[in-house]
Amino acid sequence: MSALVQTTLNVELGDRSYPITIGERLLARRELLEGTTPARDVLVVSNTTVMPLYGEALKAALGGRRVVEVVLPDGEVHKTLATVSRILDVLVANRFGRDACLFALGGGVVGDIAGFAAATYQRGIDFVQVPTTLLAQVDSSVGGKTGVNHPGGKNLIGAFHQPRAVIADTATLRTLPSRELRAGLAEVIKCGLIGDAPFFQWLEDSIDRLVACEPEALAQAIRRCCELKAAIVGRDEREQGERALLNLGHTFGHAIEAATAYSSWLHGEAVGAGLAMAATMSQHAGFMDEREVARVEALLRRAGLPVVAADVRRDDAIAAMRIDKKAKAGRIRFVLMRGIGRAFLTADYPEDALAATLASRFAA
Amino acid sequence: MSALVQTTLNVELGDRSYPITIGERLLARRELLEGTTPARDVLVVSNTTVMPLYGEALKAALGGRRVVEVVLPDGEVHKTLATVSRILDVLVANRFGRDACLFALGGGVVGDIAGFAAATYQRGIDFVQVPTTLLAQVDSSVGGKTGVNHPGGKNLIGAFHQPRAVIADTATLRTLPSRELRAGLAEVIKCGLIGDAPFFQWLEDSIDRLVACEPEALAQAIRRCCELKAAIVGRDEREQGERALLNLGHTFGHAIEAATAYSSWLHGEAVGAGLAMAATMSQHAGFMDEREVARVEALLRRAGLPVVAADVRRDDAIAAMRIDKKAKAGRIRFVLMRGIGRAFLTADYPEDALAATLASRFAA
Numbered sequence: 001m002s003a004l005v006q007t008t009l010n011v012e013l014g015d016r017s018y019p020i021t022i023g024e025r026l027l028a029r030r031e032l033l034e035g036t037t038p039a040r041d042v043l044v045v046s047n048t049t050v051m052p053l054y055g056e057a058l059k060a061a062l063g064g065r066r067v068v069e070v071v072l073p074d075g076e077v078h079k080t081l082a083t084v085s086r087i088l089d090v091l092v093a094n095r096f097g098r099d100a101c102l103f104a105l106g107g108g109v110v111g112d113i114a115g116f117a118a119a120t121y122q123r124g125i126d127f128v129q130v131p132t133t134l135l136a137q138v139d140s141s142v143g144g145k146t147g148v149n150h151p152g153g154k155n156l157i158g159a160f161h162q163p164r165a166v167i168a169d170t171a172t173l174r175t176l177p178s179r180e181l182r183a184g185l186a187e188v189i190k191c192g193l194i195g196d197a198p199f200f201q202w203l204e205d206s207i208d209r210l211v212a213c214e215p216e217a218l219a220q221a222i223r224r225c226c227e228l229k230a231a232i233v234g235r236d237e238r239e240q241g242e243r244a245l246l247n248l249g250h251t252f253g254h255a256i257e258a259a260t261a262y263s264s265w266l267h268g269e270a271v272g273a274g275l276a277m278a279a280t281m282s283q284h285a286g287f288m289d290e291r292e293v294a295r296v297e298a299l300l301r302r303a304g305l306p307v308v309a310a311d312v313r314r315d316d317a318i319a320a321m322r323i324d325k326k327a328k329a330g331r332i333r334f335v336l337m338r339g340i341g342r343a344f345l346t347a348d349y350p351e352d353a354l355a356a357t358l359a360s361r362f363a364a
Numbered sequence: 365m366s367a368l369v370q371t372t373l374n375v376e377l378g379d380r381s382y383p384i385t386i387g388e389r390l391l392a393r394r395e396l397l398e399g400t401t402p403a404r405d406v407l408v409v410s411n412t413t414v415m416p417l418y419g420e421a422l423k424a425a426l427g428g429r430r431v432v433e434v435v436l437p438d439g440e441v442h443k444t445l446a447t448v449s450r451i452l453d454v455l456v457a458n459r460f461g462r463d464a465c466l467f468a469l470g471g472g473v474v475g476d477i478a479g480f481a482a483a484t485y486q487r488g489i490d491f492v493q494v495p496t497t498l499l500a501q502v503d504s505s506v507g508g509k510t511g512v513n514h515p516g517g518k519n520l521i522g523a524f525h526q527p528r529a530v531i532a533d534t535a536t537l538r539t540l541p542s543r544e545l546r547a548g549l550a551e552v553i554k555c556g557l558i559g560d561a562p563f564f565q566w567l568e569d570s571i572d573r574l575v576a577c578e579p580e581a582l583a584q585a586i587r588r589c590c591e592l593k594a595a596i597v598g599r600d601e602r603e604q605g606e607r608a609l610l611n612l613g614h615t616f617g618h619a620i621e622a623a624t625a626y627s628s629w630l631h632g633e634a635v636g637a638g639l640a641m642a643a644t645m646s647q648h649a650g651f652m653d654e655r656e657v658a659r660v661e662a663l664l665r666r667a668g669l670p671v672v673a674a675d676v677r678r679d680d681a682i683a684a685m686r687i688d689k690k691a692k693a694g695r696i697r698f699v700l701m702r703g704i705g706r707a708f709l710t711a712d713y714p715e716d717a718l719a720a721t722l723a724s725r726f727a728a
Binding site: 081085088089092093095119120121122123124145147150151152153155156157158159160238322 | 445449452453456457459483484485486487488509511514515516517519520521522523524602686
């Protein structure tokens with residue numbers, strides 16, 4: 001294993017700009033963690049899986065402050081307003097003020113819940129993302145989207161609230177179950193498909209090393225994804241335009257998750273299938289050729305990701321999509337592709353293209 | 365009664381700027397209401413008191429759109445996360461998209477709850493404030509503070525989310541119970557005390573007309589308060605500095621409300637007593653002379669407002685203040701006065717000044 005260089009990127013948002021630091025064993029770097037916040041009162045939010053692995057390291061790095069912790073049950077089913085309310089209760093019970101800081105230690109679910117609690121406690125307190133899954137390191141910890149699910153749909157309740165810093169310690173990925181690592185690769189592949197064909201090609205060359213959890217390959221992939229996302233968020237923080245491209249694969253993916261009650265599919269797995277579906281729909285709409293769709297599907301398969309949703313009925317999928325946030329005045333908008341690396345948002349597509357995609361990728 | 369001129373002020377916040385329109389019978393002005401939002405899906409949030417009085421007028425003015433309504437029980441005790449959740453359920457059940465708009469028709473409680481629901485539904489949708497109480501017209505509908513109470517303290521959960529427009533129809537004040545009108549006058553008096561000694565003097569001359577609900581006097585008072593608040597919010601939207609002055613009287617006031625479980629005091633009544641307490645504390649701290657404190661107390665009494673909290677024990681008050689948002693690193697910050705119209709924020713005061721204030725204005 002070669003020595004990994006620590007790198008720092010910035011998300012440029014004026015007085016809300018913040019650094020993303022990516023590297024090996026960052027949780028052991030006390031001065032790095034200490035520098036993220038001057039807060040004397042800190043709440044560490046994590047879950048029953050991650051806290052035993054990395055809680056002590058984080059708390060040690062934050063030594064000298066008052067550190068309170070909330071350990072949530074693990075899993076997307078707990079990403080609810082009730083869980084946020086529980087965190088708020090702890091903040092109130094410990095009389096944390098506006099100058100407190102919350103640390104989200106875990107994957108995307110922990111980050112989304114904890115971020116929303118930080119967004120709404122006393123109309124917004126600081127928080128720091130310490131993502132410990134590949135999905136969180138490449139995607140959900142960056143950009144300030146926070147929130148929880150509603151029985152009627154994913155992420156329907158939330159807020160934009162930027163973290164003060166993101167600390168992505170690649171060493172934490174070595175305790176990640178391989179199913180979760182693969183799920184994270186869906187968001188990595190998504191980045192190439194959105195706007196970086198050379199990166200997609202690099203992924204075709206490197207996918208076996210990524211699946212094998214090779215640190216150097218992972219660090220390169222994480223860095224490239226964070227660069228892409230930081231640039232887009234810097235230009236369009238609140239998803240008025242370009243940022244919507246980051247939802248490539250997500251309209252289908254969210255529908256899969258909602259139709260299965262967030263219980264059997266990991267978010268990244270649903271996004272993986274959603275990418276295959278977006279490619280197929282792009283082909284049916286005449287935007288993308290068959291050969292490129294085959295490349296997308298082949299890469300997803302090599303990453304161990306699903307490309308169909310055989311356990312979801314197409315009627316349930318379409319019902320879930322209609323309540324999805326991206327529905328605009330009744331018409332479902334999709335991010336489609338004019339080719340690998342050329343994603344675009346549109347509500348202008350033949351209904352046949354959607355119907356054919358549903359027919360080929362979902363259950364009848 | 366003389367004819368009232370309709371006036372419009374702007375809150376200047378770049379691309380989130382919005383107009384405040386003040387005048388008689390604005391709810392009958394269909395083009396005014398229609399112009400506030402292009403949304404085709406509208407949710408009107410009101411309560412069991414206000415909806416029967418003004419719901420039909422508002423819905424008629426919004427004709428031609430899909431209008432859904434949520435009618436909440438009346439009262440501050442319902443300003444909870446559970447009530448917000450109920451509104452979110454209605455938005456989801458009706459499949460409202462990001463382009464929907466919420467109308468808050470009612471007093472400060474309705475506006476705070478509905479605004480927070482708008483802030484958190486799909487990470488923020490548009491909303492319009494239609495305040496029907498004096499307190500809401502002069503204070504809570506302007507400036508984008510939204511949120512709900514927690515058993516541990518007032519407004520501990522919330523977000524900054526600016527409305528698209530504020531429509532203050534002074535005709536609605538004629539159905540307002542006189543107790544609520546007087547409660548609203550506390551926020552009016554607060555405006556003079558913060559930064560406008562001539563306005564305070566005008567209030568001393570005009571208080572009887574205001575208590576008698578004379579429309580022209582009320583419209584003048586509302587306009588002046590909105591001007592002051594719009595200017596402060598335009599300079600300091602997120603309360604990093606100057607905006608904290610608007611909390612004059614509120615640290616004491618919130619403590620009174622919390623200690624009485626938001627059940628027996630109206631918010632404005634608690635603020636009224638809080639203003640008297642802030643004046644007393646300013647005197648004990650050597651900032652304000654006795655004669656000016658007497659003027660403050662006299663005006664509050666003429667407005668029919670309480671100046672002591674005889675039903676709240678001082679220990680309960682201090683406990684409630686410590687969890688209040690304005691506590692900074694353990695030390696309670698207060699807005700005090702160097703005289704009428706010269707408020708300032710400080711954590712630098714003799715403990716004796718606070719103790720003497722608690723001793724004279726609360727129960728032992």
